[in-house]
Amino acid sequence: MRTPCDVLLTNAHVLTMDAQYAVHPRGSVAIGGSSILAVGDIEAEYEPSETVDCGGRIVMPGFVNAHTHAPMTMLRGLADDLRLDVWLMGYMMPVEREFVRPDFVALGTKLACAEMIRSGTTCFADMYYFEEAVAEAAADAGVRAVCAQTVLKFRAPDAASFEDSLERARKFIVQWKGHPLIVPAVAPHAPYTCTSEILRACAELASEFSVPLHTHLAETSFEVEQSRREHGMPVVPWAKKQRLFDARVLAAHCVHIDEGEMRALADAGAGVAHNPTSNLKLGSGVAPVAKMLALGVAVGIGTDGTASNNDLDMFEEIRLAALLAKGISGDPTSLPAREALAMATRIGAKAVHLGDVTGSLEPGKRADLIVVDLDQPHNVPRFARDPGAVYSQLVYASKSTDVVSVMCDGKWLMRERRLLTLDEAGLRAAAGDLARRIDAFLVKREQSVLQKLIAIGGASEEESFEVQVKARLGSPDGVQRALATDEITVIRAVHYHQYDTYFFFDDPAQGRLRYREDEFLDERNNVVNARARLTLTGPSSEAAFGSVLLFRSRFFAPATHSPRFYREYFKPSRERAVEKDRHRWLVAFHGVQFHVHLDHLVIPHPGAYFLEVKSRTWSRRDARDKAAIIMELLETLGARPDETIAEGYVEL
Numbered sequence: 001m002r003t004p005c006d007v008l009l010t011n012a013h014v015l016t017m018d019a020q021y022a023v024h025p026r027g028s029v030a031i032g033g034s035s036i037l038a039v040g041d042i043e044a045e046y047e048p049s050e051t052v053d054c055g056g057r058i059v060m061p062g063f064v065n066a067h068t069h070a071p072m073t074m075l076r077g078l079a080d081d082l083r084l085d086v087w088l089m090g091y092m093m094p095v096e097r098e099f100v101r102p103d104f105v106a107l108g109t110k111l112a113c114a115e116m117i118r119s120g121t122t123c124f125a126d127m128y129y130f131e132e133a134v135a136e137a138a139a140d141a142g143v144r145a146v147c148a149q150t151v152l153k154f155r156a157p158d159a160a161s162f163e164d165s166l167e168r169a170r171k172f173i174v175q176w177k178g179h180p181l182i183v184p185a186v187a188p189h190a191p192y193t194c195t196s197e198i199l200r201a202c203a204e205l206a207s208e209f210s211v212p213l214h215t216h217l218a219e220t221s222f223e224v225e226q227s228r229r230e231h232g233m234p235v236v237p238w239a240k241k242q243r244l245f246d247a248r249v250l251a252a253h254c255v256h257i258d259e260g261e262m263r264a265l266a267d268a269g270a271g272v273a274h275n276p277t278s279n280l281k282l283g284s285g286v287a288p289v290a291k292m293l294a295l296g297v298a299v300g301i302g303t304d305g306t307a308s309n310n311d312l313d314m315f316e317e318i319r320l321a322a323l324l325a326k327g328i329s330g331d332p333t334s335l336p337a338r339e340a341l342a343m344a345t346r347i348g349a350k351a352v353h354l355g356d357v358t359g360s361l362e363p364g365k366r367a368d369l370i371v372v373d374l375d376q377p378h379n380v381p382r383f384a385r386d387p388g389a390v391y392s393q394l395v396y397a398s399k400s401t402d403v404v405s406v407m408c409d410g411k412w413l414m415r416e417r418r419l420l421t422l423d424e425a426g427l428r429a430a431a432g433d434l435a436r437r438i439d440a441f442l443v444k445r446e447q448s449v450l451q452k453l454i455a456i457g458g459a460s461e462e463e464s465f466e467v468q469v470k471a472r473l474g475s476p477d478g479v480q481r482a483l484a485t486d487e488i489t490v491i492r493a494v495h496y497h498q499y500d501t502y503f504f505f506d507d508p509a510q511g512r513l514r515y516r517e518d519e520f521l522d523e524r525n526n527v528v529n530a531r532a533r534l535t536l537t538g539p540s541s542e543a544a545f546g547s548v549l550l551f552r553s554r555f556f557a558p559a560t561h562s563p564r565f566y567r568e569y570f571k572p573s574r575e576r577a578v579e580k581d582r583h584r585w586l587v588a589f590h591g592v593q594f595h596v597h598l599d600h601l602v603i604p605h606p607g608a609y610f611l612e613v614k615s616r617t618w619s620r621r622d623a624r625d626k627a628a629i630i631m632e633l634l635e636t637l638g639a640r641p642d643e644t645i646a647e648g649y650v651e652l
C-alpha cells in the first residue's frame with residue numbers, strides 16, 4: 001500500500017542541506033500540501049498525483065536571502081559609485097520621499113520576486129516602508145518572506161514620526177501574524193538612526209508578539225567610532241544595553257565587530273546577514289564571517305537592496321562570500337563551498353528565525369525547493385570521485401540562469417524557466433514608466449542648485465533688498481574709535497571666527513553657495529558656541545545708487561553634512577576658501593540701524609582688514625535714504641569712500 005502524495009520529484013540529485021549534508025544522487029522528494037513528506041530512496045513508497053522526472057538535475061532547498069529591501073529594485077542603477085552619505089542623503093532619500101508610496105513598493109517587490117524566483121530564492125528577509133505592500137506582493141507571488149516594518153527617528157515616507165511608524169508596525173504585525181508565507185516583523189533601522197527609546201520600544205513590540213526584529217548593525221567603521229564617541233562602547237554592547245537582544249534579532253552586516261561582540265550575538269541567539277557585495281560596493285569592509293560561524297553565530301547571506309548591489313542574485317553572493325573569506329584570511333580552506341551554500345539555505349533560515357520551517361529538505365519542513373541544471377557548458381564535465389564536488393560546482397561555476405524550476409510552500413512558482421505567478425512583461429513595462437518619472441524628477445533637480453539644496457533637507461528663502469558697501473581698511477583703529485563716540489550707538493556686539501567655503505557654478509544664474517562655520521567667541525576669545533549653515537545667494541538682479549543697493553534672493557539651510565559632502569553632491573566648477581575673524585555690531589546712525597562688520601582676514605590676504613556696512617531695506621525710497629547715509633557712516637568709521645569695493649571678498 002503506497003502513501004498518497006501531491007507531487008513526487010524523482011530521478012533527482014538531491015542535496016538536502018540538512019545538518020549531516022545528506023545527499024541522494026538518485027533520489028526522490030515527496031510533497032504533500034505545503035510540506036515535505038519524505039526525501040531519499042522513497043519513490044516506491046508513494047502514490048503521487050503528479051510525478052516530475054528531474055532527469056538527474058539537482059534538487060535542493062531554495063535560497064534564503066537573509067537581508068534585502070525588495071522595493072528598492074525600483075532604484076536599481078539610479079546613482080552609483082558615490083560615498084555612502086551622498087548616495088543615501090543626496091539621492092536615495094530624496095527620491096524615496098518623493099516616490100515611495102504603496103504602489104511603488106508593490107511594483108518594486110513584484111519585480112524583486114520575479115528576479116528572486118528566477119535565481120532560486122524562495123525566502124527573503126525584508127526591511128522597508130509600507131511593509132504591508134511588500135507582504136501582499138510577496139504572498140501574491142508565492143514567495144516566503146520575513147517582512148519588517150521600518151522604524152526610525154526621522155520622518156519616513158510612510159510615517160510622520162517614530163510613534164507613527166511604531167504604531168504602523170504594530171498594526172502590520174497584528175494583521176499578518178499566522179500567515180502561511182509571511183512572517184511580520186519590526187525593523188528599527190539602525191542604532192545610529194534610532195534613539196535608545198526606539199530600540200527599546202521595538203524590542204518590546206517584537207517580544208510581545210514573538211516576531212523577529214530586523215536591523216542594521218556595525219555596517220561601517222564610522223558607525224563604530226561614533227558609537228564609541230557617543231556611548232563609550234561599540235555597537236553591539238550598546239544595542240544590548242538598550243535590551244535589543246530581548247527580541248529575536250536579525251542583524252544585517254556586522255562588518256566591524258570584535259570577538260566579544262560575536263559571542264554576545266551567539267549568546268543572544270541572534271542571526272547575522274552577511275552582504276558581501278553591498279559591503280564591497282559601499283566600501284564598508286568585509287565581515288569576519290568564518291570567525292562568527294566558528295563561534296556559533298547563525299550567519300546567513302543577503303543581497304541587501306538592489307540600489308547597493310545591484311541585483312538579487314544569490315549565486316553571486318554565495319560565491320563572493322566563499323572567495324572573500326579566503327581572500328582576507330589568506331587561507332583557501334576558509335569557508336568551503338559546502339558551508340557557503342549552507343549559509344544561503346539551512347543556516348540562513350536559522351538566521352532569519354525560520355530554521356524549523358525552511359532551509360533544508362527534511363520531512364516536516366515546507367516544500368521550498370529548486371531544480372538546477374548543471375548540464376550547461378560552463379558546468380561540464382562533472383566528476384564522481386568526490387561526492388562533495390557538487391557543492392563546489394554549484395558555488396564556483398553555476399549561475400542563477402541554471403535554475404530551471406522553483407517551488408515554494410508546495411506550489412510551483414516557475415516551471416522550466418516560465419514564471420507562473422507573475423506577469424514579467426507587465427512588470428517590465430510598469431517599471432519602465434516609473435523609471436521615466438524618477439528620471440524626469442532628478443533631471444529637473446540637477447538643473448538647479450536651489451532644487452538640489454531643497455532636495456537634501458529644505459531651505460528657507462529670503463529675498464532681500466540690501467543697501468551695502470565694503471571697503472578695505474588700513475587699520476581697525478578708526479572703527480573702534482568711532483564706535484566709542486556719541487555719533488554712533490552700539491545696540492549689540494558679537495565676535496566670531498568664520499570659515500567659509502564658496503562654491504561657484506559655470507552658470508552664474510545658479511548663484512553661489514556658501515558653506516559657513518561660525519565659531520562664537522567670548523571676551524577672552526574662547527569658543528563658546530559653533531554652528532554651520534549653507535547660504536545660496538542668487539546673482540544681484542538689480543543694483544542702483546552706485547551699486548550700493550542690491551536686490552538678491554538668499555536661501556538658508558542648516559549645514560548638517562561636511563563640506564566634502566556638499567562638494568561631491570553639488571559638483572561646483574570651482575571653490576574658494578575664506579577665513580576671517582569678524583566683529584559684528586548692530587548700530588544706530590542718524591536714526592537708522594546698520595550692521596557693521598569688521599573683518600580681519602586669515603585667508604586670503606592674511607592680515608588685511610575689511611569693513612562692511614549694510615542695512616535691510618524694503619522700498620526704493622527707503623533705499624535712497626539709506627544709501628545717502630551709508631557712505632557717511634563708512635567715512636565716520638575710518639574708511640575712504642573711494643576705496644569701496646564690489647560685493648564679496650571672493651570677487652577680489
Ligand SMILES: [Zn+2]
Nearest residue numbers: 216252304305
Ligand atoms: Zn540594508
